[in-house]
Amino acid sequence: MKIIPLIEGTFTVDRTKQFFPFDPGKDNLQKRPVGSILVEVQPFVIITSNDILLLDTGLGFSEENGRMKLHQNLLNAGIGISEVTGILLSHLHKDHSGGLRSKTKPDKLGFPNATYYLQKRELDYAFEKGAPSYLSHELEALKHDSKVTFLHEDSGMIGDHIHYEVTGAHSPYHQVFFIHDRGEVVFYGGDDASQLQQMKHRFIAKYDFDGRKAMELRRSWWQRGEKEKWSFLFYHDVKNPLWKF
Ligand SMILES: [Zn+2]
Numbered sequence: 001m002k003i004i005p006l007i008e009g010t011f012t013v014d015r016t017k018q019f020f021p022f023d024p025g026k027d028n029l030q031k032r033p034v035g036s037i038l039v040e041v042q043p044f045v046i047i048t049s050n051d052i053l054l055l056d057t058g059l060g061f062s063e064e065n066g067r068m069k070l071h072q073n074l075l076n077a078g079i080g081i082s083e084v085t086g087i088l089l090s091h092l093h094k095d096h097s098g099g100l101r102s103k104t105k106p107d108k109l110g111f112p113n114a115t116y117y118l119q120k121r122e123l124d125y126a127f128e129k130g131a132p133s134y135l136s137h138e139l140e141a142l143k144h145d146s147k148v149t150f151l152h153e154d155s156g157m158i159g160d161h162i163h164y165e166v167t168g169a170h171s172p173y174h175q176v177f178f179i180h181d182r183g184e185v186v187f188y189g190g191d192d193a194s195q196l197q198q199m200k201h202r203f204i205a206k207y208d209f210d211g212r213k214a215m216e217l218r219r220s221w222w223q224r225g226e227k228e229k230w231s232f233l234f235y236h237d238v239k240n241p242l243w244k245f
Pocket residue numbers: 091093096170191
């Protein structure tokens with residue numbers, strides 16, 4: 001399997017949960033609103049024997065030339081937008097789902113030949129909960145599009161090679177993915193397991209729906225991963241995108 005991190009960038013987030021681009025070489029954290037924290041955003045593309053899979057879609061921010069950063073990153077990796085065959089969505093917070101729409105037709109999905117896989121209950125919850133964590137107008141396109149495959153079960157298979165499990169830890173219907181290809185296992189834990197250091201230290205995150213559950217899950221995944229030689233992908237960790245046991 002070929003795994004390519006698609007770095008969207010570093011941002012500050014304050015209490016309003018708005019994301020503002022932050023350049024560590026130029027910007028000063030002290031000048032951002034009080035309580036701002038730094039967040040890195042990094043979707044992944046994985047090329048397997050059968051598929052080109054995108055794991056979450058970032059914020060959907062654009063570059064100065066008007067092109068979506070996510071699309072540019074894919075092109076830089078030699079992958080056209082129409083070559084992506086599957087999009088796996090861990091959950092629908094705006095920093096994970098912002099890039100799923102078309103840039104030119106924002107009421108349509110942006111990857112013409114991809115099947116979008118998401119939990120139906122996460123979509124329902126997103127509309128119920130709304131802003132600031134979920135942007136329902138950006139998710140509207142998921143409601144009635146033949147390219148969407150809703151997952152309804154707590155765990156199951158997508159084709160023969162991808163296993164999903166609903167954890168209900170970071171968000172009530174958050175799911176994680178296990179991608180199998182030629183004897184390799186890649187684990188994508190979304191925001192249940194989004195940074196390498198979270199795997200090594202026990203801590204309960206305030207921003208999680210069920211922080212204790214997320215902590216316990218991280219511990220058990222890390223142990224299983226070591227035993228079964230998984231690769232871990234970390235969405236909010238630009239320095240350590242990938243850990244291979
Ligand atoms: Zn999240």
